[in-house]
Amino acid sequence: MISLPIISSEQNQHFERRALQDAMASLTNAFPPRRREVPQPADDDQVMGFFTDTTLCIGCKACEVACKQWNQLPSDGLNFTGYSYDNTGRLSATTWRHVAFKEKIAENDSFQSRLLMLSDVCKHCQSAPCQHACPTGSIVYNQFGDVYVQNDICNGCGYCIAACPFGVLGRADEEHDDGHAHKCTLCMDRQEDGLTPACAKSCPTSSIQFGPVGQLREAARRRVEKLHEAGHDQAYLYGCDPLGDYGPLNSFFLLEDHPNEYNLPEAPPQPFRGQGERYAASLAVGALLTGLAAVLFARKG
Amino acid sequence: MPGLGASFGRGAATGYQQDLANSDCILIMGSNMAEAHPVGFRWPMKARQRGATLIHVDPRFSRTSACCNLHLGIRAGSDIAFLGGIINYLLTHDKYFPEYVLHYTNASTLIAEEFRDTEDLEGIFSGYDEQQRAYNSGQGRWAYEDSQAQEEHVGEPIGETAPEPQGTGGAGPQRAGRREPSSAGAGMHGPSVMGGASTHATARGAPTPAHPPQDPTLKHPRCVLQLLKKHYARYTPETVAEVCGCRPEDVVRVAELLCANSGRERTSAIVYAVGWTQHTTGVQMIRAASIIQLLLGNIGRPGGGIMAMRGHCSIQGSTDIPTLYDLLPGYLPQPICTANHEKFADFCDQEGLPTGYWSNFKQFAASLLKAWYGDAATPQNDFRFEWLPRIDGDYSQLPFFHHMTRGRVKGYFLFGQNPAGGGPNARLHRAGLARLDWLVAADWFEHESASFWKNDPTGPRPAEIKTEVFLLPAASILSKEGTFTNTQRLLQWHDKAVVPEQDCRSDLWFVYNLGKRLKQLYAGSTRVQDQAIQALTWDYEYDEPPRLPDGSLSRIAGEPDAAKVLQEINGYFVKEVDPQTGKRKLLSGFTDCRDDGSTACGCWIYSGVYPAYDRNRARDRRTGDNPLQPEWAWAWPHNRRVMYNRASADPEGRPWSERKKLIWWDETNQKWLGFDEPDFPPDKPPSYRPPDEAQGMDAIAGDQPFIMKPDGVGWLFSPAAKDGPFPAHYEPVESPFGNLLYPKQNDSPTTRYFEGPLNLLDHAPSRQFPLIGCTFRLTEHYLSGPMSRFNSWLNELQPEMFVELSPELAAERGIAHGGWCVVRSARGAIEARAMVTNRLKPLQVQGQTVHQIGLPFHWSYAGESVGCQANDLTSLVCDPNVSIHEAKVFACDIAAGRAPGLTPRPTAPYRRWPTQAAAPDTSRSAQAEGQIGQGDCRS
Amino acid sequence: MADKDAHYEAPWTENLRHRPDPNRVQPLVDGGHAAISAPPWQSSPQSPPGVSLEPRRAHASPQSETGSESEPSYYDVSPLKRPVWKWQIANYFYFGGMSAGAYLIARAADRAGRGRHRAVARTGVWVALAALAPCPPLLIDDLGDPKRFHHMLRVFKPASPMNLGTWMLTGYGGALAAAAARELLRDFGLAPEEAPPPAGEAAKTWLDAHDLAGIPLATTVAGYTGVLLSCTANPLWCKNRWLGPLFSASAVSTGAEAISLALDLSRREEREEQDASQRVLQKIDSAAHVAEAVCITGFRREAGEKGKSLEQGPVSKVHRFATGALIASEVLKRLPVKGKWRKPVRMLAAASGLAAGFALRWAMVYGGKQAADDPHTARLVSRPQRGELAGDEARSSLRVSAASGATEQR
Numbered sequence A: 001m002i003s004l005p006i007i008s009s010e011q012n013q014h015f016e017r018r019a020l021q022d023a024m025a026s027l028t029n030a031f032p033p034r035r036r037e038v039p040q041p042a043d044d045d046q047v048m049g050f051f052t053d054t055t056l057c058i059g060c061k062a063c064e065v066a067c068k069q070w071n072q073l074p075s076d077g078l079n080f081t082g083y084s085y086d087n088t089g090r091l092s093a094t095t096w097r098h099v100a101f102k103e104k105i106a107e108n109d110s111f112q113s114r115l116l117m118l119s120d121v122c123k124h125c126q127s128a129p130c131q132h133a134c135p136t137g138s139i140v141y142n143q144f145g146d147v148y149v150q151n152d153i154c155n156g157c158g159y160c161i162a163a164c165p166f167g168v169l170g171r172a173d174e175e176h177d178d179g180h181a182h183k184c185t186l187c188m189d190r191q192e193d194g195l196t197p198a199c200a201k202s203c204p205t206s207s208i209q210f211g212p213v214g215q216l217r218e219a220a221r222r223r224v225e226k227l228h229e230a231g232h233d234q235a236y237l238y239g240c241d242p243l244g245d246y247g248p249l250n251s252f253f254l255l256e257d258h259p260n261e262y263n264l265p266e267a268p269p270q271p272f273r274g275q276g277e278r279y280a281a282s283l284a285v286g287a288l289l290t291g292l293a294a295v296l297f298a299r300k301g
Numbered sequence B: 001m002p003g004l005g006a007s008f009g010r011g012a013a014t015g016y017q018q019d020l021a022n023s024d025c026i027l028i029m030g031s032n033m034a035e036a037h038p039v040g041f042r043w044p045m046k047a048r049q050r051g052a053t054l055i056h057v058d059p060r061f062s063r064t065s066a067c068c069n070l071h072l073g074i075r076a077g078s079d080i081a082f083l084g085g086i087i088n089y090l091l092t093h094d095k096y097f098p099e100y101v102l103h104y105t106n107a108s109t110l111i112a113e114e115f116r117d118t119e120d121l122e123g124i125f126s127g128y129d130e131q132q133r134a135y136n137s138g139q140g141r142w143a144y145e146d147s148q149a150q151e152e153h154v155g156e157p158i159g160e161t162a163p164e165p166q167g168t169g170g171a172g173p174q175r176a177g178r179r180e181p182s183s184a185g186a187g188m189h190g191p192s193v194m195g196g197a198s199t200h201a202t203a204r205g206a207p208t209p210a211h212p213p214q215d216p217t218l219k220h221p222r223c224v225l226q227l228l229k230k231h232y233a234r235y236t237p238e239t240v241a242e243v244c245g246c247r248p249e250d251v252v253r254v255a256e257l258l259c260a261n262s263g264r265e266r267t268s269a270i271v272y273a274v275g276w277t278q279h280t281t282g283v284q285m286i287r288a289a290s291i292i293q294l295l296l297g298n299i300g301r302p303g304g305g306i307m308a309m310r311g312h313c314s315i316q317g318s319t320d321i322p323t324l325y326d327l328l329p330g331y332l333p334q335p336i337c338t339a340n341h342e343k344f345a346d347f348c349d350q351e352g353l354p355t356g357y358w359s360n361f362k363q364f365a366a367s368l369l370k371a372w373y374g375d376a377a378t379p380q381n382d383f384r385f386e387w388l389p390r391i392d393g394d395y396s397q398l399p400f401f402h403h404m405t406r407g408r409v410k411g412y413f414l415f416g417q418n419p420a421g422g423g424p425n426a427r428l429h430r431a432g433l434a435r436l437d438w439l440v441a442a443d444w445f446e447h448e449s450a451s452f453w454k455n456d457p458t459g460p461r462p463a464e465i466k467t468e469v470f471l472l473p474a475a476s477i478l479s480k481e482g483t484f485t486n487t488q489r490l491l492q493w494h495d496k497a498v499v500p501e502q503d504c505r506s507d508l509w510f511v512y513n514l515g516k517r518l519k520q521l522y523a524g525s526t527r528v529q530d531q532a533i534q535a536l537t538w539d540y541e542y543d544e545p546p547r548l549p550d551g552s553l554s555r556i557a558g559e560p561d562a563a564k565v566l567q568e569i570n571g572y573f574v575k576e577v578d579p580q581t582g583k584r585k586l587l588s589g590f591t592d593c594r595d596d597g598s599t600a601c602g603c604w605i606y607s608g609v610y611p612a613y614d615r616n617r618a619r620d621r622r623t624g625d626n627p628l629q630p631e632w633a634w635a636w637p638h639n640r641r642v643m644y645n646r647a648s649a650d651p652e653g654r655p656w657s658e659r660k661k662l663i664w665w666d667e668t669n670q671k672w673l674g675f676d677e678p679d680f681p682p683d684k685p686p687s688y689r690p691p692d693e694a695q696g697m698d699a700i701a702g703d704q705p706f707i708m709k710p711d712g713v714g715w716l717f718s719p720a721a722k723d724g725p726f727p728a729h730y731e732p733v734e735s736p737f738g739n740l741l742y743p744k745q746n747d748s749p750t751t752r753y754f755e756g757p758l759n760l761l762d763h764a765p766s767r768q769f770p771l772i773g774c775t776f777r778l779t780e781h782y783l784s785g786p787m788s789r790f791n792s793w794l795n796e797l798q799p800e801m802f803v804e805l806s807p808e809l810a811a812e813r814g815i816a817h818g819g820w821c822v823v824r825s826a827r828g829a830i831e832a833r834a835m836v837t838n839r840l841k842p843l844q845v846q847g848q849t850v851h852q853i854g855l856p857f858h859w860s861y862a863g864e865s866v867g868c869q870a871n872d873l874t875s876l877v878c879d880p881n882v883s884i885h886e887a888k889v890f891a892c893d894i895a896a897g898r899a900p901g902l903t904p905r906p907t908a909p910y911r912r913w914p915t916q917a918a919a920p921d922t923s924r925s926a927q928a929e930g931q932i933g934q935g936d937c938r939s
Numbered sequence C: 001m002a003d004k005d006a007h008y009e010a011p012w013t014e015n016l017r018h019r020p021d022p023n024r025v026q027p028l029v030d031g032g033h034a035a036i037s038a039p040p041w042q043s044s045p046q047s048p049p050g051v052s053l054e055p056r057r058a059h060a061s062p063q064s065e066t067g068s069e070s071e072p073s074y075y076d077v078s079p080l081k082r083p084v085w086k087w088q089i090a091n092y093f094y095f096g097g098m099s100a101g102a103y104l105i106a107r108a109a110d111r112a113g114r115g116r117h118r119a120v121a122r123t124g125v126w127v128a129l130a131a132l133a134p135c136p137p138l139l140i141d142d143l144g145d146p147k148r149f150h151h152m153l154r155v156f157k158p159a160s161p162m163n164l165g166t167w168m169l170t171g172y173g174g175a176l177a178a179a180a181a182r183e184l185l186r187d188f189g190l191a192p193e194e195a196p197p198p199a200g201e202a203a204k205t206w207l208d209a210h211d212l213a214g215i216p217l218a219t220t221v222a223g224y225t226g227v228l229l230s231c232t233a234n235p236l237w238c239k240n241r242w243l244g245p246l247f248s249a250s251a252v253s254t255g256a257e258a259i260s261l262a263l264d265l266s267r268r269e270e271r272e273e274q275d276a277s278q279r280v281l282q283k284i285d286s287a288a289h290v291a292e293a294v295c296i297t298g299f300r301r302e303a304g305e306k307g308k309s310l311e312q313g314p315v316s317k318v319h320r321f322a323t324g325a326l327i328a329s330e331v332l333k334r335l336p337v338k339g340k341w342r343k344p345v346r347m348l349a350a351a352s353g354l355a356a357g358f359a360l361r362w363a364m365v366y367g368g369k370q371a372a373d374d375p376h377t378a379r380l381v382s383r384p385q386r387g388e389l390a391g392d393e394a395r396s397s398l399r400v401s402a403a404s405g406a407t408e409q410r
């Protein structure tokens, strides 16, 4: 059994038969699961990641549906957004793959029109702010080097949501669902069983490629070179190398336009950089004022 | 399909989808392949990755356009003009493949002197009968020189007297129809167009000579190439651009790209789907593409060909073993009451051909009858040929529903079809259903056709509908077994994984048990007309109780053995015994078929799929080094993956080029060798020349690749289509424009109309409805929607019915993006969300600005996500060949606002989880820090 | 892992991988296939033919070329998630800070005041305790899964300000409880350090140790919330160096005000001693206010355009109120009132200061929500500084062309 990411009351009824198991689960739940060492991959050839090549995406959303199906995520409701063919809008606690559509239609030369399509997902940052932030240790780097939210530990504090510079994480509804933070698991359960993640498996054109990131990065660079040779000089890799301040991504992209067109941050901030300084400043002011208070109290007056 | 059959001999895609990866250039036109065939689209993407050029010509800029190197927007329904422009370019610039054209096509053949082209008769060909609105190709002499003229049969119209009122169809303007249905004879598929045996080319008595008079210099004014040149002389880039609404340079650009990527070293492919077929001129669009591919020498070669992207998973199968009223399995024609089809011998003489592969017609037909009637069928009693029903009118779907609205049909079986949503002019279809006495629908869902009597917001009150509706729960794909025949003729067997839930049963179960009960019912009858049912072989019981993959016994009683059905389709020797099993020996292929009653074969083209009882080749799933993967399932005919592949070698049998070699003549072994099964007699040398009086396959020379054709070559000039031997541009039935190329003839002269109060038309040039509407598919939904609109994972991706329109049009009509608008046509009105997008562009056509709008046809009133349906706007008109409708173009108008009273209400509640199953179990927990015991911690 | 390796190595052949067929009986005996490894058209690349094709480019549409608002974007969807924290968190920030501030002042008064400011020391502890009391419920209630609040202490992870904060808060809670217990004992005349030696001595050492731990803990609690906010990708907060100091200063000021108010509320009559204490408290308060003013200016300057959300929407009112109340508090303190008005005005000044601190937390928390919701602001936080990105030139040229090509829908 794997952890059920999100369970609604609706679904709970379906599990009534397993009430006993439920009771056991909540009993064990009363004690915080203790921490164990997670074996870490030795090098880039053991870290598994994604290379999403937007020039190969045909916008079929197979990845989005495969992810929902495999992970049993609920539908987000019927909302017509008008964002071209995108009606889910963004990643969320219940949408871990999201296909973005951006129309760039030429005024005169119909040969030049484009429709940008990108299958967005958690970037599995090598230095992930969400992981830094997580106070419960729910977010870990798993044995495949992927950023993983342990659903039985997360208590829904929401820090990771604010920390992620890509707006990936979301918190499931507290009323109806479990109230925990959720995002792509990089199909850790499938990986453990030697399977390709559901989204990559279902991608008909290999726009989503899955593999050891070391090899993926090489392949990605070759692909960009090829595209440049063919005259597509706008193609570039996003997150293959560090994005300025921000470490490289284990789930990186090949883009053909400005990152913001795909709703990706241009240079994601690394909010934990300079954390020490900020603590120092804060403590200093606190100490200073306390000291001042002491001086004032000490004065006869 | 018919366009392909008429050109090459078989009505199916010429190659296989994976082969698109080997193309140097792919023209996708009339297809939205990335959206409708996303999985197959990996191969064009692969080609693109390897440097090929992908071109999409489509009225709308879609996801497919985005994936192609270039997209060209044209006016819907102007495709023949565009393709004609390319043909014109090829011919005027001498860019065709001369050796290929000379040897492998009928370019050099001389055409009868009496034949008249559209150029001569201002838009019609010779032989036109204005009364019948049909051609008599015999009279019009659409024939090779030297062949004799003979009367062409034209079917009798179905008893069509005074127009009766149409059904209880609901609201809508009542207007008297202008034209009543025309001849019923037109509209039958006819084996010729589907790639069947007979041809309209010539008189039956003196069929097309295998070696008709020719002019190898291609100079003779009556040779096909010169006629073609003349026919397309006025399709200049400028004229074409005027008609299509593009720029002349665009036409030239596409033509240049195709030329630069064709020839000995390179090949181009053309991909089409229903963006072409669903037109009154659809068959001719495909014909035009065939002409281009023949001229460029792209047929039968790797990376070449014409890929027809068929729709449903086994739609190819449903024409091979047809669900059509006028065909028998394997493209044998259904006998017709007005033709000389009394005796079996006459039938075979009439419909078979003396030369080419169809000379085996009698073997195939006899084996079919033997399979159906078993011991009752013998050579002495003509195999009981008289038991086959004779066609006396057009019973294809659309005319049939037309009759239904007039109350002429009592009952109807619907197996996996939803005409109330997917049928063009769906309101007419619903009105038809409402006049039935009973309707049996076997389906997975309570779809529109099963719930029309209560949920249709446009329909009458339930109390007014007398139809008794029976909804039978059909088993899902996972709980039944059988084959699919996909778009590349590949038969793939799938096993049953689980038993059907509750009362669900497979379609095979329903049909088999229905048949058993009918046989029971008629068992004691002595009437002649019941003998066929009595004699019908109907024994597909399992030998042993069927088991599921996990070894458990199935709880379903009476389930027939699908493998036995496939074995009968494959065929068997009636007398010979298989030594291993003691059962009747199975045929190894259609070459085993005999006409002496010793063989039975349910569908000759499928013969070979089950050559031995332990060998179901449709079940093969082996891959190897051969990129054609011949051991992955089985393709008809005879596992040939690229049809007409003899054309991949030059007349001498050498590959046209090293880069594009597929099969070749091996001198040492005296055999055709290569990657594919040769679609040619395997040991006929290229040098073979038939003796003068040769018959059958002996009449086909060693350098004639199109063995299904009596003269062994591809047909640039094809009399097989009922609307002309050459494609000519006609405007759609509802078009805002006149025909620039043939001003006297707007619509196709053979279009069949079914006008009536429920099917009003706004004939071209349309004035009342100035916009061009075209319908299309979205990846996220499936057809009329029952299979997708009950699923919230899909519904969230495309939650509402919308209309795509350009910002210019939106501004003109005051329509806001995302807001509501109402679309009207002569048939009705619908409301939808407005998707204002630059992907649609106003076009300049004949000096006028015209707007096109696009409507997905996936929504209707049953399901979790519901909406008004595009098919309430489309019309019922039929092309003469296959009775296809024109859902891809209609005249309409659009306004901001809503259409009160038309908004449907969901019939199923919104469910966040479309499946109730738990998350899939995997063998280990997904817990990074170990199994902590709350694998499924639920709060 | 064969599966994924194959997928990665040769994506195109993935679906062709052999799957054993259990029902396969005999091998294929098909003649006719030449034994040739791969046909040439399989391997040869499709080099472009004579006709050239330009690649599609980000395209410039004429009307949008000049418009500065044609910034590349994805419709009007914000690239960031709105923080899920609600009113509980704003309140916690306030009360937690106030508690720590009060505690610090109380301890300072106790240790430095040499008995003169006993009231401050005593009241301060009680104020700190009262202010701390609502914090755990507030924090727990804000969790998505409140019954898992204890998971916060499952690990000690100082890298995470929230984890560190929780530990600090717990520790501080302990220190505070101990202090309160001592005050209680003292109220009953049982002050431990006044006990006869050696117990008194021991108690004194213990008190030193207690303060040695408690004061740093309280200092951290006072300001970590600001650091916590600054360790997010939120445009308003992200990496802002002034947030921590700002919250620290505000903690001290609100602590002082709370004590002042508590003192005034608890004693009917003015006493000389108390008046002195109040004066000191007011000075501390003013000093903290000055620090706050400096910090907020620094904050606004550092945030630049990203700080706009403090001036927009409902948050702008709260923010303006905070500033106003702060100034009002300072003005009220300095009003030359005498006699019976003194106390009410002092109380009013304290209350006003408290309101300012309260509004400040709300403005900060809700300003962050507002900032994340605004797509433009949310993009600003990831605008590269010059030279920050590796392939900067390439990308900046891209930015130009893309910026001019944005044809927005909606």
Ligand SMILES: Nc1nc2c(c(=O)[nH]1)N[C@H]1C(S)=C(S)[C@@H](COP(=O)(O)OP(=O)(O)OC[C@H]3O[C@@H](n4cnc5c(=O)[nH]c(N)nc54)[C@H](O)[C@@H]3O)O[C@H]1N2
Binding pocket: B029, B030, B031, B032, B033, B035, B036, B037, B057, B058, B059, B060, B062, B075, B076, B077, B078, B079, B272, B273, B274, B275, B276, B309, B310, B311, B312, B774, B775, B776, B777, B778, B779, B780, B781, B782, B783, B784, B854, B888, B889
């Ligand atoms: N996801 C999904 N896949 C499907 C289906 C589905 O419903 N959903 N249906 C299946 C079935 S049954 C079928 S038949 C196939 C159909 O597959 P397609 O034919 O590819 O599907 P459509 O989108 O209906 O039409 C194709 C394109 O034709 C364009 N078009 C319309 N009129 C014209 C015209 O006059 N000329 C040209 N050149 N183009 C025109 C439309 O703009 C559209 O982009 O798809 C199959 N696959």
Ligand SMILES: Nc1nc2c(c(=O)[nH]1)N[C@H]1C(S)=C(S)[C@@H](COP(=O)(O)OP(=O)(O)OC[C@H]3O[C@@H](n4cnc5c(=O)[nH]c(N)nc54)[C@H](O)[C@@H]3O)O[C@H]1N2
Binding pocket: B274, B278, B311, B312, B415, B416, B417, B418, B419, B421, B422, B423, B424, B442, B443, B444, B445, B447, B474, B475, B476, B477, B507, B775, B776, B782, B783, B784, B785, B786, B787, B857, B870, B871, B874, B887, B888
């Ligand atoms: N305007 C417009 N109209 C069109 C088209 C268009 O492009 N534009 N396209 C046309 C085309 S190409 C097509 S193919 C038609 C399609 O139209 P339909 O043939 O009506 O197709 P569906 O709507 O998919 O209906 C199929 C039904 O079969 C059920 N079903 C699925 N599997 C099984 C099964 O195994 N057994 C049984 N018994 N039932 C099953 C499904 O639940 C569904 O209700 O629509 C046509 N209509």
Ligand code: SF4
Binding pocket: A122, A123, A124, A125, A128, A129, A130, A131, A147, A163, A164, A165, A166, A167, A168, A169, A183
């Ligand atoms: S993208 Fe966001 S959620 Fe994913 S690893 Fe990086 S910081 Fe965490």
Ligand code: SF4
Binding pocket: A133, A134, A135, A136, A137, A138, A139, A149, A153, A154, A155, A156, A157, A158, A159, A160, A161, A180, A181
């Ligand atoms: S919400 Fe859950 S995963 Fe995110 S930081 Fe809090 S405890 Fe960690």
Ligand code: SF4
Binding pocket: A066, A067, A068, A070, A071, A096, A097, A121, A183, A184, A185, A186, A187, A188, A197, A198, A199, A200
């Ligand atoms: S890897 Fe798995 S969880 Fe992540 S997006 Fe893909 S399918 Fe969803």
Ligand code: SF4
Binding pocket: A056, A057, A058, A059, A060, A061, A062, A063, A064, A099, A118, A119, A202, A203, A204, A205, A206, A207, A208
């Ligand atoms: S499955 Fe692949 S091609 Fe389809 S939308 Fe996802 S990434 Fe794009």
Ligand code: SF4
Binding pocket: B036, B037, B038, B039, B040, B313
């Ligand atoms: S629905 Fe099935 S047949 Fe259609 S593209 Fe997807 S996988 Fe292929």
Ligand SMILES: [Mo]
Binding pocket: B274, B310, B311, B312, B315
């Ligand atoms: Mo179809």
